[in-house]
Every structure is written in C-alpha cells, then in structure tokens.
Amino acid sequence: MHLLTDIEAGKTLCLECEWLSDEDERTCTQCGARIHQRKPFSLLRTWSYTIAALLFLIPANLLPMMVITKLGIDEGNTILEGVIYFVRHGEMSIGIIIFIASIIVPLFKIAALFFLLLVAQLGITDQAKNGVRLFRLIERIGKWSLLDIFVVAIMIAMVQFQNLASVKAGGAAFAFGVAVFLTMMATEAFDPRLMFDKEKT
Amino acid sequence: MKREPFLYQSACKECGVVLSYDKSDTYHHYYCPRCGALVYASGERFIRVIIMALSALIAFFPTLFMPILTLEMADQTVSTTLLGVVRQIFNEGNPAIGLMVGMTGMMIPLLMMTLLLLMLIPLHFRQRPLHLRALFQIYSSLRRWGMAEVYLISIPVSMIKLDTMGDLSIDPGFYLFFYFLICFYIAVLWFNPDDLWHGDALAH
Incomplete structure (x- = not known):
C-alpha cells in the first residue's frame, strides 16, 4: 500500500505546531512560524556541522579536561585519563558511565550522522527505516555527552582550597563542549524525511 | 462522557506521510504507519x-x-x-x-x-x-x-x-x-x- 506524502499532496508541515499548510504558504497559517517543505540546505548544513564536530573532538581528547593543582603541583587529566582514574580507584561503574558519555556517545553520534547523510544523499531508501530509528536515538542521547563538562564545572567550584588544592578547566573542556554542541546542531539541521523522499511510488 | 470526534490533518515529521487523527481521543497514542514515529498524544x-x-x-x-x-x-x-x-x-x-x-x-x-x-x-x-x-x-x-x-x-x-x-x-x-x-x-x-x-x- 502506498501512503500519500506531503510533497505529493502539495502540503507543507509546520515543524513547530504540526499544522499542515498549503505548499505555496511561506509561514504557517496556524502559528506563524516560517515553514519549508523540507529543511532548507539540510544536507549541506548537516555535513558541515558533523565534520566540524569531528575536528573539535581531536583537541577535546588530546588536551587536559581539567588541571588539578595539589600542593603546588599541576596535574592535567585528559578524558581518557579521567576514565582510567575511576577504574583504578575501584569505581568501575562511574568509569564506564564517563567513558560512554564522553567517548562512545560523541563518536557514535558522528558515525550515525555520516550514515544518515549517506542514506539521504545516495537515496538508499531501503535503509530509511533504520535511519529514522537511529536519528531518534541520537536526538535523545545527544545532551548526555555534556555530562563531563558539568562535572568539571562542579569540581572547579568545589575544590578551592587556596594552597592545598584547586581545579582549573583545561583546554579540552571548551573544545569538547563545542564538539557536543556541533553534533546537536547537526542533528537539528538534518531532515529525516529526505531519506524517504526518493522512495519509488 | 462521549466527545465529538475532531479529525485533524497533519503529516509525519520524520517521513512526510500525510495522516489524520482524532484529536478528541485522549486515550490513544498515534504512530506513523510508515516509520513508526509518535504522531500524536493528547495533552x-x-x-x-x-x-x-x-x-x-x-x-x-x-x-x-x-x-x-x-x-x-x-x-x-x-x-x-x-x-x-x-x-x-x-x-x-x-x-x-x-x-x-x-x-x-x-x-x-x-x-x-x-x-x-x-x-x-x-x-x-x-x-x-x-x-x-x-x-x-x-x-x-x-x-x-x-x-x-x-x-x-x-x-x-x-x-x-x-x-x-x-x-x-x-x-x-x-x-x-x-x-x-x-x-x-x-x-x-x-x-x-x-x-x-x-x-x-x-x-x-
């Protein structure tokens, strides 16, 4: 059974309020938001954000996430060293949480975005259903990769004992934050409907 | 209390299929028949x-x-x-x-x-x-x-x-x-x- 799509019906869906306007409308007739049948320059923008995010992940993993000064001695920790710290101190579960949130999730998101882009770009419509499931997943887990940034923020605020010990944010914190934001922007720019559009009728 | 049906036409945000659902239905969730996205759940x-x-x-x-x-x-x-x-x-x-x-x-x-x-x-x-x-x-x-x-x-x-x-x-x-x-x-x-x-x- 073939289902009628918005393009075939000559309609445009408002992504804000889910109202179906006629194709020739520029703004939603219900809520007034600007509407487009498909997100404008969706693939171009998604490609750009994804590649930029990948580039920011390099300094994010190589630079220290935070610098702990204990009795005058500086000690930098990259994301991976932070994970190892937890595992060594017997906090296996927290080590795994940080490892998943800070290393696996960002890489998985970028890999997934490349997959979605290829499906949409090359019109591999039989992968569209898997693609849309993947899209929903990365939309949902995206924000959790910022967990480490919040942890660093709390550490900075808590560990302020003048000469005894203090914590500063390292260069990776900024790079990592930017990388996570870029993957979120990429997800937002991607229009999953493009994966289905080339389906033969 | 039985409510008047209120048919609402919309489309799936994730795959573009045109669908309609009964907005007076406060009990059911509606999913897209093609891609399975949640289309409507009453507020x-x-x-x-x-x-x-x-x-x-x-x-x-x-x-x-x-x-x-x-x-x-x-x-x-x-x-x-x-x-x-x-x-x-x-x-x-x-x-x-x-x-x-x-x-x-x-x-x-x-x-x-x-x-x-x-x-x-x-x-x-x-x-x-x-x-x-x-x-x-x-x-x-x-x-x-x-x-x-x-x-x-x-x-x-x-x-x-x-x-x-x-x-x-x-x-x-x-x-x-x-x-x-x-x-x-x-x-x-x-x-x-x-x-x-x-x-x-x-x-x-």
Missing part, C-alpha cells in the same frame, strides 16, 4: 500543566541559592550552590564554559517554565495571550537545549570524583533541584503544543 488540561510549571518555578528560585554540596578538607570547608558553580567558572576565567553550564543547566529550563505560564494562564481564563505565536516559537526553539537533568546527574558523579579529597555531604539544594526537575519534566510532558490553538475545549 493534559492546561490547569494541570500550570500547576506543575508553577511548582517547578517555586522550587527553582530557592534552589539557586541553596548549597548543593559541602566538602571538608583539612579544616577548610567549601560548599557551593548551583549559581555558585557558574560564578566560580566565570571568576576562574572560563566565561564560555560558564555560559554553557548556566544557560543549559538553569536559564533555559527556567525560561521554558515562565513561557509555559505566560501562554497557559491567559488561555485557561479563555483570554488570548499577548504575542502567543512569538512566545510559542521561543519555547519550541529552547526545548532541545534544556539540560537540567544532565546537571543533576553530574552532581553525584562529581561526588565520587571528590570523595578522595575530603569529607563530602549532600545538601538540601540537591533534593530541591531534583524536585524541580520532576515538576519540569511532567509539565513539558503534559503540555501539547497544538492545544494552544485548539483550546482546552476538548479537555473540559
């Missing part, structure tokens, strides 16, 4: 959303100023508040990270609750709120950037990290923040954006 009555948003707001302001964690180390004591975390990062010279944490962890959830109230309180009294379209557009663009739940979870995680440094204790601010988050979540979940235009009428 709660405005008054319930208002109560949740209000209790979130009432919990929010004291949370900002209440200590969440205290750390004792060699007879020095440091305790911090949600707001204090952000201030400390600014002082330490990292405005970008401070802004990120402050906006996503606190300001955006706060703004979302305020916007909900500005839209729903007039509607509950059957008045059309001023600038409804603009308010709603701000609300929906903020939706995905609120990360209060990530902030909350980062507190126990950093406790484990801090554990080796000294004596730690959780303060009431943490629990209040937890309460805020539950109210926030329920309010967002119960609120169905297209009720703004079709009114509370169906729920009454």
